[in-house]
Amino acid sequence: MDLNADFTQRVVVHSDELDWIASPMPGVDRRMLDRIGGEVARATTIVRYAPGSSFSEHTHTGGEEFIVLDGVFSDEHGDFPEGSYIRNPPTSAHTPGSEPGCVIFVKLWQFDLDDRTPVKIDMNKMEMVRAADRPGVSVMPLFQDARETVRAEDWTAGAKVEMDLPEGGEFLVLSGGFSEGEDALRKGSWLRVPEGGRLNATAGPEGARVWMKLRHIPHAAPPAT
Numbered sequence: 049m050d051l052n053a054d055f056t057q058r059v060v061v062h063s064d065e066l067d068w069i070a071s072p073m074p075g076v077d078r079r080m081l082d083r084i085g086g087e088v089a090r091a092t093t094i095v096r097y098a099p100g101s102s103f104s105e106h107t108h109t110g111g112e113e114f115i116v117l118d119g120v121f122s123d124e125h126g127d128f129p130e131g132s133y134i135r136n137p138p139t140s141a142h143t144p145g146s147e148p149g150c151v152i153f154v155k156l157w158q159f160d161l162d163d164r165t166p167v168k169i170d171m172n173k174m175e176m177v178r179a180a181d182r183p184g185v186s187v188m189p190l191f192q193d194a195r196e197t198v199r200a201e202d203w204t205a206g207a208k209v210e211m212d213l214p215e216g217g218e219f220l221v222l223s224g225g226f227s228e229g230e231d232a233l234r235k236g237s238w239l240r241v242p243e244g245g246r247l248n249a250t251a252g253p254e255g256a257r258v259w260m261k262l263r264h265i266p267h268a269a270p271p272a273t
Contacts, residue, residue, distance in 0.1 A: 049080075049083050049084075049085065049086060049089070050083070050084055051080055051081075051082055051083040051084075052081065052082035052083075052240070053082065053083070053084050055216070055240075055242060055243075055265055055268045056242050056243070057242060058239075058240065058241055058242060058245060059082070059238075059239070059240045060228075060231045060233065060237065060238070060239050061081050061237070061238045062233075062234070062236065062237050063079050063081065063094050063236040063237065063238060064234075064235075064236045066079040066080070066094075067079070068096060071095075071103075072087065073101070073102070073103050073104065074101065075097065075098035075100070075101025075102075076095065076096070076097055076098070076101055076102075076103055077095070077096045077098075078093050078094065078095050078096070079093065079094040079095075079096075080092075080093050081093060081094065081238050082240070085157075088157075089156065089157065090110070090156065090157040090158060090268070091154075091155070091156045091157065092153075092154075092155050092158075092218075092238070093153075093154050093155075093156075094117070094151065094152070094153055094154075094236070095114075095151070095152050095153075095154050096149075096150075096151045097119070097121070097144075097145065097146040097149055097150050097151075097152075098146075098149055099146065099147065099148055099149040100145075100146075100147060100149075101145060101146065101149075102143065102144065102145025102146075103143070103144045103145065104143065105141060105142070105143040106141065106142075106143075107139065107140070107141040108136050108137075108138065108139075108140050108141070108156070109138060109139065109157075110138055110156060110157030110158070110159060110161065111135070111136065111137050111138045111140075111156070111157065111158065111159030111161075111163060112134075112135075112136040112140070112154060112155070112156055113134070113135045113136075113154070113155045113158065113159075113198075114133075114134050114152045114153060114154035114155070115131075115132065115133050115134075115152060115153045115220070115222075115259060116128050116129060116130050116131065116132040116134075116150060116151075116152050117130065117150075117151045117152060117153055117222070117236075118130055118150060118151040119146055119148050119149045119150030119151060120146060120147070120148050120150055121134075121144065121146055121150045121152055122144070122145055122146055122147065123142040123143055123144045123145070124142060124143060125142060125168075126168070128168070128170075129170070129172070130150075130172075131170060131171040131172040132168070132169065132170050132171070133167065133168075133169045133171055133190050133198075133200075133259075134167065134168055134169075135159075135165070135166060135167035135168075135191060136166060137159060137163045137164050137165055137166055138159050138160075138161050138162075138163060138164070139164070140166065153220055153259075155261075158264065158267075158268075160193070160194075160195055160267075163193070165193075167190070167191055169190055171188060171190075171200060174188050175188070176188050176200075176201075176202050179201075182209070183207065183208075184203055184204040184206070184207025184208070184209075184251070185201055185202070185203055185204075185207060185209060186201065186202040187199055187200075187201050188200040188201070188202075195263065195264060195267050196261055196262065196263050196264040196267075197261070197262045197263055198259075198260070198261050198262075199259075199260060199262075200222070200257060200258065200259050200260070201257070201258050201260065202255065202256070202257050203224075203226065203249070203251035203255055203256045203257075203258065204251060204255050205251055205252065205253050205254060205255045206250065206251060206253075207250070207251040207255070208249075208250055209226070209247065209249040209250070209251065210246070210247060210248055210249075211246065211247040211262075212246055213241050213243070213244070213245045213246060213247060213262065214243065214244060215243055215262070215263040215264070215265055215266055216240070216241055216242050216243045216244075216245060216262075216263070216264070216265025216266070217240075217241045217245070217247065217260060217261065217262045217263075217265070218238070218239070218240045218241070218260065218261045218262075218264070218265075219233075219238070219239040219240075219241075219247070219258050219259070219260045220236075220237075220238050220239075220258065220259045220260075221233050221234060221235050221236060221237045221238075221256060221257075221258055222235065222257040222258065222259055223235055223254075223256065223257045224251065224252055224254040224255045224256035224257060225237070225251075225252040225254065225256055226249045226250060226251045226252055226256045226258070227249065227250050227252070228247065228248060228249045228250075229248065232252075240265075242265060243265050243266060
């Protein structure tokens with residue numbers, strides 16, 4: 049399957065407008081944002097676990113990165129509430145599930161295959177740091193290496209947020225909303241900007257909390273076979 053697989057194009061998806069599609073595991077459904085491949089895929093997806101559901105044990109050959117958007121996600125490594133940011137590097141394995149149910153934003157097969165750095169951050173326990181040179185913006189660093197920068201930002205109501213994106217960027221609205229061009233993004237909306245693009249955003253009346261991944265677009269590729 050190829051879905052939003054042309055990384056030279058700007059893409060906006062309002063995830064709450066997508067139908068849920070059943071996965072191979074009962075009680076686990078998906079809303080696909082981008083995808084290259086079949087069941088083993090380079091993918092960006094919203095995944096919903098029904099209460100008491102689980103996925104069979106598996107290894108993430110290409111790595112897994114996710115944010116808990118609602119509920120509590122669990123595996124043998126712990127219980128991760130809404131606001132958790134997790135990176136399970138290539139070769140890591142787990143048996144995921146959720147007793148109360150949960151919704152996560154997950155990215156698969158998007159790691160450097162030599163990366164072995166696990167990350168487990170509860171964003172609820174982290175403080176935002178005001179960006180001195182960017183009015184109305186506060187920043188929470190989450191991860192950075194030679195290939196990418198991952199962080200969350202809070203934008204105050206009406207803040208003008210501009211970014212040059214020579215290596216592209218990806219943005220997920222965690223709360224509030226913002227306008228960008230002719231698009232009005234709200235909680236759950238996802239924006240991908242290609243290499244050489246620019247973000248020209250204005251935060252809405254409630255402000256916005258935005259998760260973002262920057263500099264990674266040149267490394268977009270399907271899983272190895």
